[in-house]
Amino acid sequence: MILYLFKSTLCLLLLWGIYKLLLETEKFHVFNRFYLLLSLVLAFAAPLINIEIPSSENKLVLLQNNINAQPIILQETIEAIKPMPATSNWEAYLVTISGLVSFVLLIRFITNIATIIKQIRQNSTIEWHGAKLVLLDKPILPYTFLNYVFISKAFYYSANIEPELFSHELAHVRQKHSLDVLFLELLRTVFWFNPLLSLWKQAIQLNHEFLADEAVNNTYNDITAYQYLLISKASQAGGLSLTSNLNFQITKKRLLMMTKITPQSTALVKKAACISLFVALTFCLADFRLMAQEVKTVKLSAPTITLALKPHKLTKEDVNYQKGRFLLTEKDGKRYDKNYDQLTAEEKNMDMKLMYFEKSVPTQEEMDKWLDSKIYGVWIDDKRVANSKLSQYKSSDISNVFISKLAKNTVNYGKHYYQVDLMTNDYYNNVYIKQVIEKPIFFIDKRREKN
Structure with a gap:
């Protein structure tokens, strides 16, 4: 609320300065009338606008970047969640x-x-x-x-x-x-x-x-x-x-x-300048969000998450591993990725873990707790939904749940503090598992290999 009031007040102040500087003493009253009215609409509406921008960045690059970033934070997201004070x-x-x-x-x-x-x-x-x-x-x-x-x-x-x-x-x-x-x-x-x-x-x-x-x-x-x-x-x-x-x-x-x-030339220049500044302010005040910032990419990005999961049911033989991506950690801690053809013969014979999520069905008590929109943001099948939509599902309708804690520099921090990603049975079996089989991701930790 405080951020909204700050943005709206700042916008009013800037628009008032533009009006005093360019328009107040000029004789185009109809234009000024609409400028003044639309300025009020812009100041109080623009900070509420959320614009989602799809990212063209490759998901594999996101995975690699996240691995190199803060694996400790990623590990903490697997731990039991306690409500924020x-x-x-x-x-x-x-x-x-x-x-x-x-x-x-x-x-x-x-x-x-x-x-x-x-x-x-x-x-x-x-x-x-x-x-x-x-x-x-x-x-x-x-x-x-x-x-x-x-x-x-x-x-x-x-x-x-x-x-x-x-x-x-x-x-x-x-x-x-x-x-x-x-x-x-x-x-x-x-x-x-x-x-x-x-x-x-x-x-x-x-x-x-x-x-x-x-x-x-x-x-x-x-x-x-x-x-x-x-x-x-x-x-x-x-x-x-x-x-x-x-x-x-x-x-x-x-x-x-x-x-x-x-003069007509002066009027055209001033009106064009005001319209340009008006549009620029709209974009500056709107809340832009990158759709690529999905927790799904994060939860597949760190080997610590794999270690925290239950034992796998899928194995290397169950998936098309020759089209997979392999995330490797050298003994000195350096990390990089390869495709199957780039692996050495020694690496192909190393122990590799298939990175995927087994079924984890939440309890009904947890489902009820996630209805609180002030604490939790809810995604179902990779789509942001209203928390109230959870009431349409039973716990048995869900095959997987993943909860992550938002960092203070994330876009949605303050609107909610935890992100809950749910996969329905149909999505898990027919979309997610299919993706795992067709484009698997493996993790090879050379630090665990015996000399």
């Missing part, structure tokens, strides 16, 4: 407190919406250019929420509201700006502790005003008159926090933006 309770306390605050904020959010709905129901409404005017008794400046424009009843009947203000609010309605605000407010109820979301709210609402101003100027084509109108209204108050309104605390920025001219 429970994590401290402080994380649970923080999650609980955060959840309570989010619940309070959600109630406030719902209360604000209920207040707006109450205003709609208690006051007269009039259909107007695809929107609905809500006539309020108090004197206010117009503001919008979804498809509703809230205005003063007295101003409406006295025709005391400038048409440019009506056009401004109608632009908010047609461009559905309220949906952006609702989305952001929902995020803030969950991630209320993230101060960057306040900056995002200010930027999104300011961009909404730019879009509405642009719509007004495209309609009336008199920027100077509209600027004087905004200045004259700048001291008046607006509506609720969930509504679009004429926020005249930022009037200066709006006035400057109306006269801003951005």
